[in-house]
Amino acid sequence: MITKGEQCSETVWGERVQSWQCQKRAVVVRDGKPYCKIHDPEYIVRKNAERQAEYEAKTEVRSARWKLELTAVNACKKINPDNPQAVAESIGDMYEALKVLLGIVAHNALPSEAKIRQAEKALSKADRK
Ligand SMILES: [Zn+2]
Numbered sequence: 001m002i003t004k005g006e007q008c009s010e011t012v013w014g015e016r017v018q019s020w021q022c023q024k025r026a027v028v029v030r031d032g033k034p035y036c037k038i039h040d041p042e043y044i045v046r047k048n049a050e051r052q053a054e055y056e057a058k059t060e061v062r063s064a065r066w067k068l069e070l071t072a073v074n075a076c077k078k079i080n081p082d083n084p085q086a087v088a089e090s091i092g093d094m095y096e097a098l099k100v101l102l103g104i105v106a107h108n109a110l111p112s113e114a115k116i117r118q119a120e121k122a123l124s125k126a127d128r129k
Contacts, residue, residue, distance in 0.1 A: 005026065006026045007022070007026060008023075008025065008034060008036035008039050009033040009034050010022040010035060010039035022036055024037075027040070028040050072088070080126060082129050086129075087126045090122055091126075093118075093125055097115075097118050098119070
């Protein structure tokens with residue numbers, strides 16, 4: 001009968017294809033064989049599942065980021081194929097200008113020359129070559 005506290009039964013491989021029995025103390029018995037904590041087959045299965053889940057979560061985050069970047073770059077290229085970077089750098093200004101103009105229009109007013117110039121400046125920033 002095998003009990004806890006016996007030597008772990010896992011084989012450890014060293015350099016130059018040497019191997020030896022793990023020197024750690026067994027803490028569990030699985031299918032009649034003693035194993036230390038890190039060679040416990042159930043621990044290994046659990047650890048692999050955790051690593052897989054972590055990998056999949058990271059892959060999902062990377063994939064979502066990649067999709068966002070691709071969408072943003074393609075949208076910028078559509079507006080200014082020669083200089084999508086200019087579009088990316090002008091988005092904040094265009095957003096602000098559009099909000100201001102829509103706010104003025106919503107009050108049935110006409111935008112001032114300054115507000116129109118602000119919007120034109122944002123657009124020309126996006127259109128620059
Ligand atoms: Zn071991």
